[in-house]
Amino acid sequence: MVRQKVTLLFFALAFVWCCQQALKGPEYYDPAALATFFDGSDFVGSGTCRECHADVYKTHVETAHYGTSAYPEDGNLLGRFNPDDNKVLLENAEVELVREGHSHYQVIRPRAGDGPMEKERIDIIIGSGVKGQSHLSWSEDQLFQLQASYYPPADCWINSPGFPSQMLRRPIRDGCLKCHVTFATNKDFSGQGNRYEKDEMVLGVDCERCHRPAGDHVRFHRNNPDLESPHFIMKLDTLSRQQKIDVCAQCHSGPRAGILQGNSFSFLSGETLSEYSRNFHTGVSDAELDVHGNQYGLLSSSACFVNSEMDCGSCHDPHKNERGLRATFVDKCKQCHVSPDAECKADASIQQERKGNCVSCHMPNFPSQTMTVRLDHIGEAPVMVRTHRIAIYPPEKWEKID
Ligand code: HEC
Ligand code: HEC
Ligand code: HEC
Ligand code: HEC
Ligand code: HEC
Numbered sequence: 001m002v003r004q005k006v007t008l009l010f011f012a013l014a015f016v017w018c019c020q021q022a023l024k025g026p027e028y029y030d031p032a033a034l035a036t037f038f039d040g041s042d043f044v045g046s047g048t049c050r051e052c053h054a055d056v057y058k059t060h061v062e063t064a065h066y067g068t069s070a071y072p073e074d075g076n077l078l079g080r081f082n083p084d085d086n087k088v089l090l091e092n093a094e095v096e097l098v099r100e101g102h103s104h105y106q107v108i109r110p111r112a113g114d115g116p117m118e119k120e121r122i123d124i125i126i127g128s129g130v131k132g133q134s135h136l137s138w139s140e141d142q143l144f145q146l147q148a149s150y151y152p153p154a155d156c157w158i159n160s161p162g163f164p165s166q167m168l169r170r171p172i173r174d175g176c177l178k179c180h181v182t183f184a185t186n187k188d189f190s191g192q193g194n195r196y197e198k199d200e201m202v203l204g205v206d207c208e209r210c211h212r213p214a215g216d217h218v219r220f221h222r223n224n225p226d227l228e229s230p231h232f233i234m235k236l237d238t239l240s241r242q243q244k245i246d247v248c249a250q251c252h253s254g255p256r257a258g259i260l261q262g263n264s265f266s267f268l269s270g271e272t273l274s275e276y277s278r279n280f281h282t283g284v285s286d287a288e289l290d291v292h293g294n295q296y297g298l299l300s301s302s303a304c305f306v307n308s309e310m311d312c313g314s315c316h317d318p319h320k321n322e323r324g325l326r327a328t329f330v331d332k333c334k335q336c337h338v339s340p341d342a343e344c345k346a347d348a349s350i351q352q353e354r355k356g357n358c359v360s361c362h363m364p365n366f367p368s369q370t371m372t373v374r375l376d377h378i379g380e381a382p383v384m385v386r387t388h389r390i391a392i393y394p395p396e397k398w399e400k401i402d
């Protein structure tokens with residue numbers, strides 16, 4: 001009797017196992033490589049991480065990082081394509097944005113004379129749409145930025161920031177892509193050219209930009225499902241303070257155009273960023289640093305940073321979209337500013353007027369010097385970015401709050 005049951009159980013288990021294997025299919029153990037890094041390791045994409053890190057994946061896909069570059073699909077192109085709202089005038093050309101079937105195009109013609117009309121497809125979107133979206137187009141294997149960008153604060157099309165208002169297309173090189181994609185393979189290793197391997201591009205700032213290419217990690221854990229300790233993956237929480245900051249500073253410390261070794265994509269988390277690149281305007285005083293894209297430069301000039309072990313993770317959870325979560329950030333300030341002598345010295349009444357919003361007085365938004373847009377009714381207007389120089393500012397600099 002007992003033996004019969006054991007045999008039955010054995011067959012039942014064997015059946016379940018076979019079914020599982022059949023469902024997994026031949027590709028289960030070997031994730032498809034999206035691109036190959038210079039050392040031969042492969043990127044497999046966040047879709048692969050989902051099966052074992054479902055929680056992180058779920059919030060990651062809601063972040064500005066994940067959405068900062070993408071192929072156009074339903075809902076992620078924010079600009080308008082209906083005939084009333086789809087035009088922008090450049091100095092010497094007019095631009096129209098049109099939808100045809102599932103594709104979207106930019107049509108550009110000169111305002112005077114009868115130069116040629118050009119029609120280019122929107123192939124890649126840059127920007128999650130917090131402050132703007134730019135659009136890139138393939139011409140064979142060459143990548144160009146289109147002249148029209150979308151500007152959410154005014155809900156209209158504008159000329160691409162910093163873009164000459166002419167019928168010129170800006171070639172997109174590694175120096176532009178490096179902060180908005182996880183990885184790209186430029187046919188010219190130095191990154192000076194704009195010819196790419198189209199199917200070796202990993203869009204978005206995805207898991208593997210911060211955690212290194214993870215093909216081996218996935219293969220190992222799929223083959224060893226019972227092992228709970230991590231293998232073949234960088235442990236970011238064991239890094240030094242500077243190494244942790246470098247993970248973010250590769251994209252948040254200015255253009256870093258001075259390449260010292262490899263190319264724009266060579267640096268890997270856990271390494272020392274200053275051995276790979278430096279900012280060509282080292283030497284500019286702290287006061288002249290631009291708010292756009294240089295959070296590290298500004299933060300490191302703050303008393304908070306100098307007098308504590310603070311890093312970006314002291315206030316930000318890299319896996320979550322925390323934009324506008326005022327209370328979350330105020331709590332972070334209060335983690336250090338607890339004792340009476342470390343508390344705010346401003347009048348209690350003015351603090352209350354602002355509902356204790358430390359950030360609106362000590363980290364207000366400032367106009368960017370380098371990122372400006374041209375709006376029809378105002379002319380040249382700066383894009384506002386939050387300063388990371390935490391300091392005491394006069395009331396006229398405080399952010400307007402509702
Ligand atoms: C087949 C399962 C599996 C897949 C797929 C998987 N992981 Fe993991 N991962 C694990 C296990 C198990 C651990 C160790 C336990 C834990 O930390 O959750 C781990 C841990 C980690 C850690 C933490 C390391 C540490 O301790 O600091 C990171 C980071 C990580 N994985 C990244 C990724 C990324 C990125 C992907 C997708 C490219 C991925 N994992 C896909 C199983 C997997
Ligand atoms: C050194 C890194 C870096 C480079 C290079 C870079 N960007 Fe950015 N970009 C950022 C950061 C960081 C932000 C958002 C925060 C800020 O403004 O500081 C941003 C914001 C944007 C936004 C607005 C996104 C949004 O949703 O708010 C657009 C559009 C954009 N960049 C396009 C470009 C284009 C096009 C290029 C190349 C010509 C480029 N960027 C080069 C780092 C970079
Ligand atoms: C912008 C960079 C960045 C991105 C993108 C990112 N991570 Fe992380 N991740 C970090 C940092 C930094 C830490 C370490 C936090 C700490 O110091 O404890 C971390 C920690 C982890 C851990 C271990 C601790 C924990 O929170 O569970 C896992 C697992 C992990 N990440 C998985 C992922 C996966 C999977 C994705 C994509 C779905 C992803 N990460 C995307 C930066 C990033
Ligand atoms: C590969 C480049 C890259 C890396 C690495 C990177 N970022 Fe970013 N980050 C960006 C870009 C680009 C944006 C603008 C995204 C957009 O809106 O399109 C951004 C936006 C942000 C934002 C604003 C999010 C929002 O909701 O608007 C925060 C906060 C941020 N990054 C923090 C970090 C931290 C912390 C790290 C390190 C753990 C990090 N970033 C690593 C490129 C990067
Ligand atoms: C990791 C700890 C830490 C966090 C988090 C932190 N601070 Fe600080 N902060 C400090 C330290 C330490 C000082 C220096 C105090 C001193 O000079 O003795 C400081 C100084 C300051 C000063 C004085 C600046 C000056 O130039 O005199 C202000 C204002 C301030 N912090 C505001 C904030 C705000 C607002 C936040 C949240 C957005 C914040 N801090 C988050 C540790 C922190």
Ligand code: HEC
Nearest residue numbers: 248252295296311312314315322323324325329359385386
């Ligand atoms: C003391 C807390 C604190 C630290 C440390 C900190 N940040 Fe922030 N950061 C903030 C707050 C607060 C905001 C505004 C968030 C909001 O309201 O959406 C912000 C916003 C941002 C933005 C969006 C800026 C904009 O205007 O769109 C970026 C990018 C960013 N942080 C990157 C970083 C990076 C990179 C580091 C590390 C070098 C860092 N932060 C360290 C508090 C901090």
Ligand code: HEC
Nearest residue numbers: 333334337342343344345346350351354356357358361392
């Ligand atoms: C209404 C704007 C406003 C708000 C809100 C505000 N502060 Fe202040 N804070 C100030 C001003 C102004 C000073 C300078 C006061 C003085 O020296 O007379 C100051 C001073 C400080 C100092 C320096 C104290 C010293 O010892 O010199 C710290 C630290 C600080 N604030 C932290 C915070 C924190 C943390 C919060 C949120 C809980 C906060 N502040 C909210 C305006 C503000």
